[in-house]
Amino acid sequence: MGKFNQLIGNHKFNMYIFAIFRYNGAYFIKKGCVMKNIILSSAAVAVLFFAGCSSNKPVVDETNKDSASTQFTQPVEEVAPVQDQGMSDSTVKSDSNEMTMANLENSMLSVYFDFDKYVIRQDMKSSVTKDADMAKADASAYSIKLEGNCDEWGSDEYNFALGLKRAQAVKTELVNEGVDAKRISMVSYGKSAPVCNEKTKECWQKNRRVDFKLLP
Amino acid sequence: MRIFFSLFFFITVVFGADATIEVVKKVDSLPTIGVEDSSVSYDDVFKTRFFKALVSDLNVLSLFNVDRHNYITHYDESRVVVENKDKDYVLRYKLYEGDNQALTVDMKIIKNSNVVMNKSYKIQNSKLSVFVSHAIAYDVNKFMGAEPVDWMKKKILLARLVSPQQSEIVISDYTLAFSQKIVSGGLNVFPKWANKEQTAFYYTSLSGKKPSLKKVDIKTAKVENILSSDGMIVCSDVSLDSKKLLVTMAPEGQPDIYMYDVDTKKTTRLTTYSGIDVNGQFMKDNKIAFVSNRLGYPNIFSKVIGEKGVEQLVYYGKSNSSCSAHNEYIVYKSRESNDNFSDNTFNLHLISTETDFIRRLTATGMNEFPRFSQDGDAILFIKNYMEQSSIGIIRLKFNKNYLFPLSYGKIQSIDW
Structure with a gap:
């Protein structure tokens, strides 16, 4: 052979x-x-x-x-793959619930971080406090998913871990403010969920962040 | 005189095989080779593509000075074309449609007017012609008596980011000339072959409620959930016998390295530092190499599995955030400049745990995600430069780098 x-x-x-x-x-x-x-x-x-x-x-x-x-034998064959459409976490919800949840989600404030850091900056503490207040009041019926993100410098595991540590820092702060830890889950997207794609320091700054998602 | 020769012999033996020592100039001594095309079927575009693939493969072998001109001649012509008459070797091939319309390639190597090697290849699907080119190069390498280039026959797995939170997992050849989407829809990253036969792979799915590690068997089409974790989960390395995985996960929100036993499905925590420990790589002597920020910045460390002590492996660079290990060698990514965002930002370096040498492997752009081939002969890596994402191959023994650009999207991670 x-x-x-x-x-x-x-x-x-x-x-x-x-x-x-x-x-x-x-x-x-x-x-x-x-x-x-x-x-x-x-x-x-x-x-x-x-x-x-x-x-x-x-x-x-x-x-x-x-x-x-x-x-x-041949290794692979050329065929267009099938696109999957159903990728969301959401289950069946009523429209009004979805609206309320989306509105609340939009009003929660993202928390921004310095390059290669996962300590919450002084100027971000008030944002976290507002988020915690909302989590305990209007959004108290929902679970919270913290999404950690990084700038484009690196696609390795370290960058994913950095995003996670940022989410964990926000979680610790929320728990300290009285939010039940059981309501909070985390995920890191590394650099794969940018909100800004320009090659500027301001843009990279916007990508080093933790976002809030509400789950039913 | 005897002392001199003894010393020379000693240095040659001790340092000759050290990959951290750079080969500076070897080009002049390489034999020349010309490539002659005698194809009778297929259109010019197809023929040109095949010619380029073959020239590229011969080049990557690093055994020849390859003439890139496309010379046309008859396959049975006894003389080589005039431009090739002074070449050390001439590779002549003929593409034609064989039985059942299969792409057939006849190939021979001519040296001093004598045919010293000939072979024929057949493939049913002409879209896979690049694999024939790799097969020819592999056989030429063997004919020349060079060290095996088994990595050339490996399939590459890569995750390609196509838009925010959308990626594809693709199987391709090492030049990206052929590629096939395997997983699409949602965010699926860090694909890793599950065995050296490349019959299955692991990947991280970030589309569910929790990040999860899945295994796809490409022969039986079975998708298996292996583990899940809050925050993140990545299969960083698979042991040579495919029985153990090094996994980075964070069940309590704390990223650490765990070892997963494929048979018993038991997970053992290997690191406990309160910062970041990621990117575990199996080394010899029951050791692992990994990336940690325990000094306040990411750097490369090692530890013996089951023991507490941790050893710093790299003393150069301010931010060394990924690594790959092969026996005593570690290749790692390092941020070169003090300016976080200057152009020349990330380069790959090679060290040996048995010497103090450091060898820089790349020079420009953002070079990351190094992966040793299984025999340690080559390193695969991702290069992003001027908005272009490419995969690169470094042939350590020949001190040569080759780049193969991606047609669209950005490469997130690779494995071979």
């Missing part, structure tokens, strides 16, 4: 195409090769897979002129 097989792996890749769709609030995968429905908990994938399907025929051949011909 020849080098090309080693080169691209020893797997016989045919194709499955998966369409993800939503039905009665649950997500399903429809497999293009063999029909099969799988409930997905978070419905995050629109996937093309290579696995044995209808044909066992290898698709790539390598023939060494000095020896008997050898058969090989």
Whole structure:
């Protein structure tokens, strides 16, 4: 067995195409090769897979002129992926509830940080206090998700951890102000959720922040 | 005289294989190679693309001075083209449509008017032609007796940011000439191959209520939830036997490194510092390397699994925020300038835990996310420069860097 097989792996890749769709609030995968429905908990994938399907025929051949011909397989196949539409955390809600929640969310103040720092600045403390007051009063019926973000300098794990430590700093402050810790969850998006894309210090400053999201 | 030769021999043996020592100039001694195209089927665009891919692959081998001119000749012509008559080697190939319309490539290497190697390749889907080019280069490398370039046959996994909170996970060849979306929709980052056979991979999904680590088996199409954590979760490294993972997660909001046992599904916390500990990498002797800000800025440390002590590995650079380890070697990203936002900001450096040498591997732009190949022969990394996102390959032994630009989006993370 020849080098090309080693080169691209020893797997016989045919194709499955998966369409993800939503039905009665649950997500399903429809497999293009063999029909099969799988409930997905978070419905995050629109996937093309290579696995044995209808044909066992290898698709790539390598023939060494000095020896008997050898058969090989192909690594990947060109097919447009299926886009997943259902990506939100939200479950079914009434319109008015959604409006109230969206309004409250918009009025909560983002907390900004210095470069490579996760200590809450003095000038940001009043914002956190206002957020805590709102969390305890008007928004008391909702859970709070703190989203930590960073500027564009680095896409590594450290940057994600920095975003998380920023969210944790805000959480600690909110808890100190009397918000129940059980209501608060956190996520870090690193640099992948910028609000500003210009190459200026002011812009990077806007991206080093913690945002508030309300969840039912 | 004997002492001199003994000393010379000693230095050669001791330092000859140290990758932190830079090869300064070796180009003049390389043999020359010309490439002759004898294709009979396919349009000019396709033929040109294949020619360029092959020339690029031969170049990356770092064994030849490659002539980039596209010379046309007949495959069975006994003489090489005039421009190639002084070349040490001539690679001649012919693309044609074989049985069942399969793309077929005949290839031979001519040296001193003699055919010293020939081979034929066939692939059903002509869109995968770049893999034939890689296969030819791989075989030429083997024919020349050079050290194996197994990484050339590896598939690359990369996460590409396409808009805020939207990314795609893509499988491609190492030059990005071929790429296929595997996961799209939502924010999915940090893909990591689950084994060296590349039959499955882990990735972080940030689209659910909690960040979660998932595993996709690309043969059975099975998606498995592995772990989830408040705040963040990333699979940083997979052990050579695929049985252990180093995972950064934060169940209590505190990012630390954990080891996950694939068989028992048990998780063990390896670091306990109250700041940031991330990016765990398996090293030899039951050690891990990792990034921590325990000195007030991100830097590279190591520790023995199960023991408390921590050793600082890097004493250069003000901000060293990612690393990759291979045996005694560590490649890390370092912020070069005192100005946080100057142009020449991040470079990659190589150190050995057994010597004091530091070798800078890149010179311009923002270079990050280094990843050693499994044999340690090459380093894959992300380069962002002038709004262009590329993947780069560093051939350590040859002191050469190669860049392959991404057509759209920005690369968030890579693995091979």
